[in-house]
Amino acid sequence: MVVADFSLAGKVAIVTGGSRGIGRSISIALAEAGADVCVAARKPESLEESVAAVNATGRRGIGVPTNVRDGAALQNLVEETKKQLGRIDILVNNAGTNPQFGGIAELEERAWDAIMNTNVKAAWQLSLLARKTMLEQGSGGSIINVSSTGGIRASGGLGGYSVSKAAIIMLTQVCAKEWGIDGIRVNCIAPGLIKTEFSRALWDNEAILKNSVQTAALRRIGEPGEMAGAVVYFASAASSFTSGQTLILDGGGIA
Helix, strand or coil, X not given: CCCCCCCCCCCEEEEECCCCHHHHHHHHHHHHCCCEEEEEECCHHHHHHHHHHHHCCCCCEEEEECCCCCHHHHHHHHHHHHHHHCCCCEEEECCCCCCCCECHHHCCXXXXXXXXXXXXXXXXXXXXXXXXXXXXXXXXXXXXEECCHHHCCCCCCEHHHHHHHHHHHHHHXXXXXXXXXXXXXXXXXXXXXXXXXXXXXXXXXXXXHHHHHHHCCCCCCECHHHHHHHHHHHHCHHHCCCCCCEEEECCCCCC
C-alpha cells in the first residue's frame, strides 16, 4: 500500500487559463503525475505550446479554445474533454482577470462585471458542469480553485480582484460542504505575488516588489512552477481526507 499516493494515472483534468503562467505549470505537473489534460484558454494560438509541453510528458494533452465568460463555451469545453479524453476527474478553475488596477472607488462597472464574471461566475458554472459529469461517472472527483492572498487580506490597488478572490474561497467551502457526500472534494490555493505576465504590473513596480520580498519569510516572490505541487496534492489520493481548504502559497508572507 502506498501511504501517500500522488499518482494521477488514469485520471483526466481540465485546467482553465492553462496556456501560460500558473495554469501552464499546473497543466504540466498534472500530466507529470499521470493525468491526461485538457488545456483551456481564450486564444487558440496560445494553447499550442502548453499542449505540446503536456504531450512531452508522455501523457495526452488537448487544447480547447474557451472564453470562460460564455456559458455555451464552458459546456463545449466539458463535452470536448469527454469526447476526446473520455471522462473528467479533476477540474482546476485557474482562469482570471483584473482589467483595472486602482482603488475600488475608481473601479468602472464594466471592469467590475468582467472581474466577477471571469473570476467567480465562470468557476461556479464550470464546477456545476464538472460535478454533473463526475456524478454520472460515479467515482467522485476533485475540484481545485485558484484564489489569491488578495482574497484573504485587502490589497492596495486590487479592490475588485480581492473581492472576487475572497468569493472563490467561500465558493470552495460551500461546494465542499454540499458535494462531499458525492465523493467530490473541493479545495483551493491562494498564491501570493508570483512572477507571471499576469502580475507583471506588481512585480515590475519597485516599491511593491520590495515590500513583497521584505514581508515574505522566504524573502522572495514565487515562481509559477511552485504553485503546481499543491494542486497535484489536492487532485490526488494523497489528500483523500482534505476538502474545503485553502492553502496559502506566499513564501510565508502571511505567517
